[in-house]
Amino acid sequence: MKVSEIRATFFDYFKAKGHEIQPSALMVVKNDPTLMFTNAGMNQFKDYFLGNTDPKSKRIANSQKCLRVSGKHNDLEEVGVDTYHHTMFEMLGNWSFGDYFKKEAIDWAWELLTEVYKLDKSRLYVTVFEGDKIDGTKEDMEAISFWSKHINSEEIIKCSKKDNFWEMGDVGPCGPCSEIHMDIRSDYERSKVKGRDLVNKDHPQVIEIWNLVFMEYLRKADRSLVPLPQKHVDTGMGLERLAVALQGKKSNYDIDLFQSLIKKTEELSKIKYGANPKTDIALRIVSDHVRAISFSIADGQLPSNTGAGYVIRRILRRAVRYGYQVLEIKEPFMFDIAITLVEQMGEAYPELTNQKSLIEKVIKEEEKSFFRTLEQGIKKINLTINSHKEKKQEKMSSLHVFELYDTYGFPIDLTSLIAKENNIEIDIEGFQKLLEEQKQRSRKASEIDTSDWIAICDQKATQFVGYDTSSTETKILRYRKVNTPKKDYFQLVLDKTPFYPEGGGQVGDTGFFEIENEKIKIFNTKKENELILHYASSLPKNLSKKGIAIVDEKRRKKISANHSATHLLHHALRKVLGEHVEQKGSLVNERYLRFDFSHFSKMKEEELQQVQELVLEQINNGVPLTEHREIPLNEAKKMGAMALFGEKYGEKVRAIQFGNSIELCGGIHVSSTSSIGMFTILSEGAVAAGVRRIEAISGMEAEKYFIGKAKIVDEVCKTLKTQKDIVKTIETILSKNHELQKQIEELNKEKIQLLKNTLTKKITQINGINFLGAQVHLPNSSIKDLLFQLKNQNDNFFAVIGNSENEKCGISIIISDNLVKEKQLNASDLVKAVSHYINGGGGGQSFFATAGGRKKEGLKKAIEEIRKTIQES
RNA sequence: GGGGAUGUAGCUCAGCUGGCUAGAGCGCUUGACUGGCAGUCAAGAGGUCGUGGGUUCGACUCCCAUCUUCUCCA
Numbered sequence: 035m036k037v038s039e040i041r042a043t044f045f046d047y048f049k050a051k052g053h054e055i056q057p058s059a060l061m062v063v064k065n066d067p068t069l070m071f072t073n074a075g076m077n078q079f080k081d082y083f084l085g086n087t088d089p090k091s092k093r094i095a096n097s098q099k100c101l102r103v104s105g106k107h108n109d110l111e112e113v114g115v116d117t118y119h120h121t122m123f124e125m126l127g128n129w130s131f132g133d134y135f136k137k138e139a140i141d142w143a144w145e146l147l148t149e150v151y152k153l154d155k156s157r158l159y160v161t162v163f164e165g166d167k168i169d170g171t172k173e174d175m176e177a178i179s180f181w182s183k184h185i186n187s188e189e190i191i192k193c194s195k196k197d198n199f200w201e202m203g204d205v206g207p208c209g210p211c212s213e214i215h216m217d218i219r220s221d222y223e224r225s226k227v228k229g230r231d232l233v234n235k236d237h238p239q240v241i242e243i244w245n246l247v248f249m250e251y252l253r254k255a256d257r258s259l260v261p262l263p264q265k266h267v268d269t270g271m272g273l274e275r276l277a278v279a280l281q282g283k284k285s286n287y288d289i290d291l292f293q294s295l296i297k298k299t300e301e302l303s304k305i306k307y308g309a310n311p312k313t314d315i316a317l318r319i320v321s322d323h324v325r326a327i328s329f330s331i332a333d334g335q336l337p338s339n340t341g342a343g344y345v346i347r348r349i350l351r352r353a354v355r356y357g358y359q360v361l362e363i364k365e366p367f368m369f370d371i372a373i374t375l376v377e378q379m380g381e382a383y384p385e386l387t388n389q390k391s392l393i394e395k396v397i398k399e400e401e402k403s404f405f406r407t408l409e410q411g412i413k414k415i416n417l418t419i420n421s422h423k424e425k426k427q428e429k430m431s432s433l434h435v436f437e438l439y440d441t442y443g444f445p446i447d448l449t450s451l452i453a454k455e456n457n458i459e460i461d462i463e464g465f466q467k468l469l470e471e472q473k474q475r476s477r478k479a480s481e482i483d484t485s486d487w488i489a490i491c492d493q494k495a496t497q498f499v500g501y502d503t504s505s506t507e508t509k510i511l512r513y514r515k516v517n518t519p520k521k522d523y524f525q526l527v528l529d530k531t532p533f534y535p536e537g538g539g540q541v542g543d544t545g546f547f548e549i550e551n552e553k554i555k556i557f558n559t560k561k562e563n564e565l566i567l568h569y570a571s572s573l574p575k576n577l578s579k580k581g582i583a584i585v586d587e588k589r590r591k592k593i594s595a596n597h598s599a600t601h602l603l604h605h606a607l608r609k610v611l612g613e614h615v616e617q618k619g620s621l622v623n624e625r626y627l628r629f630d631f632s633h634f635s636k637m638k639e640e641e642l643q644q645v646q647e648l649v650l651e652q653i654n655n656g657v658p659l660t661e662h663r664e665i666p667l668n669e670a671k672k673m674g675a676m677a678l679f680g681e682k683y684g685e686k687v688r689a690i691q692f693g694n695s696i697e698l699c700g701g702i703h704v705s706s707t708s709s710i711g712m713f714t715i716l717s718e719g720a721v722a723a724g725v726r727r728i729e730a731i732s733g734m735e736a737e738k739y740f741i742g743k744a745k746i747v748d749e750v751c752k753t754l755k756t757q758k759d760i761v762k763t764i765e766t767i768l769s770k771n772h773e774l775q776k777q778i779e780e781l782n783k784e785k786i787q788l789l790k791n792t793l794t795k796k797i798t799q800i801n802g803i804n805f806l807g808a809q810v811h812l813p814n815s816s817i818k819d820l821l822f823q824l825k826n827q828n829d830n831f832f833a834v835i836g837n838s839e840n841e842k843c844g845i846s847i848i849i850s851d852n853l854v855k856e857k858q859l860n861a862s863d864l865v866k867a868v869s870h871y872i873n874g875g876g877g878g879q880s881f882f883a884t885a886g887g888r889k890k891e892g893l894k895k896a897i898e899e900i901r902k903t904i905q906e907s
Numbered sequence: 908g909g910g911g912a913u914g915u916a917g918c919u920c921a922g923c924u925g926g927c928u929a930g931a932g933c934g935c936u937u938g939a940c941u942g943g944c945a946g947u948c949a950a951g952a953g954g955u956c957g958u959g960g961g962u963u964c965g966a967c968u969c970c971c972a973u974c975u976u977c978u979c980c981a
Contacts, residue, residue: 440910469980821921873964875964876926
């Protein structure tokens, strides 16, 4: 049975049991600050479990793309080492939201596995929760009794909270679970060791395939458990692992899906899978990681140096590292394997095919940039090693090792290898300690302590009225306190709200909540799944009274102008550059707009000009906004609405239309393009391979920008005393200036020559020293020049020159090198000793020193003093 | 979000504790040697020392702020 058939069978089975089949959510999570990637099938249903919104259907089944790279479930560094962990995997799941519970979940799971998929019953084991004293939970007798109907009670294994109690996070819905494990070892091995003794023991061939979670509790912030008003079922079955069992393979990497990737990697590296355990690990890592990265890119997450993008970069770099070191591929190769992946999986996942060229280009560019990083690191480590060799040190300190890793991104195993080749030990333990310290620091800085929700009023959904109004009468439904290292604030959920929560690139609204003459400041609005959270720095005294929520309208006006301008810009770019232009990211706030889009070369001056003119034309035309609210997705697509890459839409969508520009969008817009007023592009540049970024401003901000520019031009005109051909005038002035400067230099040289001659005449012999003491009027730089020339032309030379220019004055002393040595003269000390005469200070080197001050009258005395010193020496 | 590094000539970089007339290599221009090229030699052009403040007689160097790029952690 192929992977695609296994998936279809699963859907058919649960469809027959009254489940609605839902598509996979995006792997990259939006609107949930606690999560970067979908790491379990339940993520997209979180709101149902939390009771924030009602489910569309009480029974749902799906297959979810998941990514696990850190945390308790999986660690990136372990993937590929064994044969059954992945960064990305697919999770089959069936769900009950307050509908069926343990009995049906268990019966159906058993029936599907043994009757439909026809797995060998004697190879299956189940685990149940044994209870926990601290939580006060009991053994899951219900589950045991339902299982007993299908399976011998000896094969039912009781497990602790660690393995069989599932929690969403620190707080939230949770409950006992029951897992089905499968033993895929050979009969011979099975006869030697019983399968049930290997369950939950990390054996590569006795593996968990299905986890049935029975959600019946809510974990509160004080760690206590309270029963949920409704009980839910959440199950998850690893598609890859199921395929191993059904295809009679020994490892996840043997199934059809991975074989072609491994084969391609074998071709590129000329290393066979199975030849050596070390290279096998590398081959597995490459094939696993290339899949995770490609899907992430297809879902809209490009590699970057922060947040979710950084996780993707890390995965890619890990694969490149193994390819580079273990498979000895010294040039970009991952992009090539990604092509194979797209060809092979593109049919089941159209998003891969759609983004094929992006995936290829982005991966290739990332690989190149990693090689650059490695090169820098190699330079750095060579410097360190050389200095160690010079100093005959045999151990590299943890600080050095950590610096290489932390600052230069140089992989620790490469450091270790290179050090070993040079017979230098490295302090790995110290390094681990430093890394742990850095982790602690980061955790502390981002520590937020969220209290439980406190309900004021038992009512569910927030109604968003922001499209029609900017203020409304409303009341607080619930609130909670959030403590962060920097400040404490409150999150409010309102009954009705005009506040737009951050999303679709548009920043959240700010404003006030007025209640009984009290004005509570709302400094931000965000979305957590379906909830709109108003960030307030304080709480009103009276929480249960009605109040008025008022959005800062001035700010919103600027934001909406920028947002509408973004749509016009998008449309203009497609017109000028072509239909390949697609939005890859967007930021809209009150100050400016930033728009990332796919395009493969730098935009030309004329193109930018054209785009800007098109946008301005639309603004001048005063195109009215046509808002299509709550229309079916299909209808919107028929209208030609642009859907955004990396965005998931429901069945009903909102489309924003300005003339020919139609986009699916949930943001706030101006009622007519004429209110945008003004628009100008500030910059165009690259952000990633094949992705360009434009920054622009609109409205008053743009007007201010132009007024500022005009003012500068005005001033320039006034200064130049001309109105026409300013550029030409300036060019002439510049070239003239250049010429004049050269002339001045020439003249200065002559002047110095003259001065040199007069000064040379003033040289007197004192104690066998050619002494010069004089006062001049010259800028400092010329004095230096003059003195160095004199020094070169006279032996046994000693000069002290006082110079004055405007209010400032200075003393310079220069001494021939041989005098410095023979007579132990020190210009720095000498100049310091006399600098008080001019109310200043100074210093320098032994052969040349300067001092500055403001009292010219002292110059004469200072020079005399130096002369005396020389006479007496 | 937090930490570290980075920004100096067209490119790659050096410039230690404040004062070395801002430097090296490559590249560029001109000239010489050679039949021509490669090459060698010589001369030369090219720098707001990321930006804005501050400390100081004096800042590429120290302090503060800000931006760029890289990197690690969350």
